[in-house]
Amino acid sequence: MKKIVQIGVGPLGQKIVKNTLQREEIHLVGAVDPDPEKAGKDLGELCGCTHMGIPVSRELTSSIKGRGADVAVVSTFSSLERIEPQLAELADAKLNIVSTCEELSYPWQTQPDIAQRIDKVCRDSGVTCLGTGVNPGFLMDYLPAVMSSICQDIEQIKVTRVQDASIRRIPFQRKIGAGLTAKQFSQRKKNGHLRHIGLTESVHMIARALCWRLDRVEETLDPVVAARLVSSGYKDIRQGQASGVEQYGRGYVGEEEKITLHFRAAVGEEKSHDKIEIVGTPSFTSVIEGGINGDIATAAITLNAISAVLRAESGLKTMLEIPVPSFSGRFCV
Structure with missing residues (x-):
């Protein structure tokens, strides 16, 4: 013990x-x-x-x-x-x-x-x-690194994590900006207080596992905008307000995009899933339907x-x- x-x-x-x-x-x-x-x-x-x-x-x-x-x-x-x-x-x-x-x-x-x-x-x-x-630390970095071990060669790795944030803890829903107006979202993004943290770290972990020397890493962040009233989270989200975030992390060797990480978490999101796509020999896609509950x-x-x-x-x-x-x-x- x-x-x-x-x-x-x-x-x-x-x-x-x-x-x-x-x-x-x-x-x-x-x-x-x-x-x-x-x-x-x-x-x-x-x-x-x-x-x-x-x-x-x-x-x-x-x-x-x-x-x-x-x-x-x-x-x-x-x-x-x-x-x-x-x-x-x-x-x-x-x-x-x-x-x-x-x-x-x-x-x-x-x-x-x-x-x-x-x-x-x-x-x-x-x-x-x-x-x-779970992320970072497993789904978008460690797991694809392990799955790459069955490949003879790899050209690109793509990982997508889409999740309904309404089942996540309240601090997580707040961290992704659920319920903010467009102005509030923009301000918190500018202040660096709004995002899923760890996407860039995940890009670097995959690159290290595959011995890829990246020339640059880019990360983007945009709001997921509610198209209707969403009441499944910790607070009601009106049409036009942010229901969550959509982020991309990209790692480049020269001008070639070798690693693409797509993270989307929003209250009321449909079809949660985790997907790993490896382009190489062999090329394959692995999907966890319903996704993994992060908490x-x-x-x-x-x-x-x-x-x-x-x-x-x-x-x-x-x-x-x-x-x-x-x-x-x-x-x-």
């Missing part, structure tokens, strides 16, 4: 906590969240489940002192810059780390200086740090990756560098 401390008890963190209660191989021993309204509350009761006898702390030391934690599960920030101090503190405390931070999934090209600092502090402390999730899958892969992280070498790792993760009812370290 491995002991973990949960860092961040927002909607996703709470889902991860609930999942740990169904895993006999994982034992929660502490929880940290800076929100003063959560401090001191019982973790289980805060998450809407059974009393766990674990008070939520505002700082790390009191949550792990004398409890023998092995791993910190971090579901706080999407920004690598904001999460770096947390990761350094956890590494100094000799805790291995699995995080849902999107920009941590493959930061070596996008933010190399921060990536090198995180890698160093983890190596110095003898711990491993991994950024993962369920992110909570699951975060816990399932722990065993692989504990078997990996120390330092900052990506999904390409750890042993193949899988669901397991016990740890095989």
Whole structure:
């Protein structure tokens, strides 16, 4: 059994906590969240489940002192810059780390200086740090990279993720701009506060897996505009308002578009699906009809990756560098 401390008890963190209660191989021993309204509350009761006898702390030391934690599960920030101090503190405390931070999934090209600092502090402390999730971390990068292994040669990879955001947690619906006017959407896009984070990181992860040296990466973002009243999300969306986002990430070798990632998430979206197209020898298309629920899958892969992280070498790792993760009812370290 491995002991973990949960860092961040927002909607996703709470889902991860609930999942740990169904895993006999994982034992929660502490929880940290800076929100003063959560401090001191019982973790289980805060998450809407059974009393766990674990008070939520505002700082790390009191949550792990004398409890023998092995791993910190971090579901706080999407920004690598904001999460770096947390990761350094956890590494100094000799805790291995699995995080849902999107920009941590493959930061070596996008933010190399921060990536090198995180890698160093983890190596110095003898711990491993991994950024993962359903996307980035699996569906639009790791999975197509694995599927490419059956090809003799590859000319292009295309990945499409279309999802109905009405089944996703409220913070996700807000992050994609559901319910904003065109003016509000434009302003939040300009401020950098509105987008699915991680598309560029996914492009770079695929390129690294296939040893493609990209000359440039481009990313575009546009609103999905509601054609009618949509009432299936956390708030009503009127005709003409944004119901979500449509983004493209493209990686080029010379002028040739080698990687195309298409992400579309909107409240009320029809025909959710995940599709991987590989043009090469052989060429093939794989489709997951109905798509993968991002909240369920992110909570699951975060816990399932722990065993692989504990078997990996120390330092900052990506999904390409750890042993193949899988669901397991016990740890095989």
